[in-house]
Amino acid sequence: MTGTTDLQAETTAPALTGERADLLEQLGKSRFFLRFTANELTDGQAGHRSTVSGLTVGGLIKHVASVEKVWVDFILGGPSAMPDFSAMTEEDFAARENEFRLLEDETLEGVLAAYAEVAARTDALVATVDLDAAHPLPKAPWFDQDAKWSARRVFLHVIAETSQHAGHADIVREAIDGAKSMG
Template sequence: MSETLTTTAPAVTGERADLLVALAKQRHFLRFTTRDLTDEQAGQRTTASELCLGGLIKHVTSVERLWANFIVDGPSAMPDFSAFTEADYARRADEFRMLPGETLAGVLADYETVARRTDELVTALPDLNATQPLPKAPWFEPDAEWSARRVLLHIATETAQHAGHADIIRESLDGAKSMG
């Protein structure tokens, strides 16, 4: 299994290059926590939380896909959070765990596909200042808009946060660390 997320994005400079480097670095740390693991280990809970390494990667994949779609399609790409049902919440909970039949290789491949698409957006977007209105949700400010730039920074931040969670889970699993 590759320890780094590879992309073949066209060469860019300036802010776009910085965004691509930030995204690649955080994705690397998240993926690196799964090195040399079996599918069973990737699905194992090692802390009081429900989180597992494979589930974290599934979640980050889903979040990145959702936000990349938001950049292109606006709030229609997002679920209607105000109308979430118990079934919606159950599907969302499944995002944080490895389900029967899922493999670490499959989860990582899906993540790489989503990351490649995001990287293509970074290079191809005509304007990083273009905004979309956020959907209605209790955690968003009413009538707020986010630029493509802010969404990309959010993706990098979300990935970094979960890479930290993954590092703790992996160290609890077998003592391996991503850093140090």
């Protein structure tokens, strides 16, 4: 008869090491700081513009989740998973602004739950994808023409984006109630 510990050993995946572990650790730290800025906020506070920018804590979390999801879609499906940014209209860009704010039907709890789902999907991909697999970038004025990014490069970009927006969220949060998450 198989004991409980033997069964657990058979079904537990080995711990990641090396580059994959490093990517997951840094992404986890960046996500922690972003989520921590929302600690104990109400929905109203999470949706409050506390600086001259249009950024809110809840909106930043929502935006980072959206960006991370799109980049994972890119890793899995190539440039067709992303819009042709060079063809976007002013209306398209205005609609994207809703990524940076909590809308009336959204809650901080819902945004955090959606982010957790996106994060779990990304983490599973970091553990399994060929990090050297690359796709050409979609058309956009901010990308070099004919550039290709590997899965590794995309994960590094997601880490940088998450870290940058965690800093933004920290400033927004401090202006709400003086709380600081990173200092």
